[in-house]
Amino acid sequence: xxxxxxxxxxxxxxxxxxxxxxxxxxxxxxxxxxxxxxxxxxxxxxxxxxxxxxxxxxxxxxxxxxxxxxxxxxx
Numbered sequence: 001x002x003x004x005x006x007x008x009x010x011x012x013x014x015x016x017x018x019x020x021x022x023x024x025x026x027x028x029x030x031x032x033x034x035x036x037x038x039x040x041x042x043x044x045x046x047x048x049x050x051x052x053x054x055x056x057x058x059x060x061x062x063x064x065x066x067x068x069x070x071x072x073x074x075x
Contacts, residue, residue: 005018005019005023007019007021015059017055018037020033020051033051034049034051048062048065049062050062050064
């Protein structure tokens with residue numbers, strides 16, 4: 001994950017938070033960013049991605065999506 005963003009937080013595999021500030025300039029939109037993040041996650045995992053302006057809303061968004069989609073709240 002640190003290859004996608006220098007701001008990675010999370011000691012366990014339950015939830016990892018990635019700082020997205022400035023990445024819109026590289027990836028253009030949330031869909032492209034989600035694809036880049038998924039490409040960095042080994043296939044054995046079943047990631048649920050949520051994109052929001054804070055950790056808790058991002059966590060809630062991730063809980064509402066399937067592993068093959070991402071959900072954005074407030075971004």
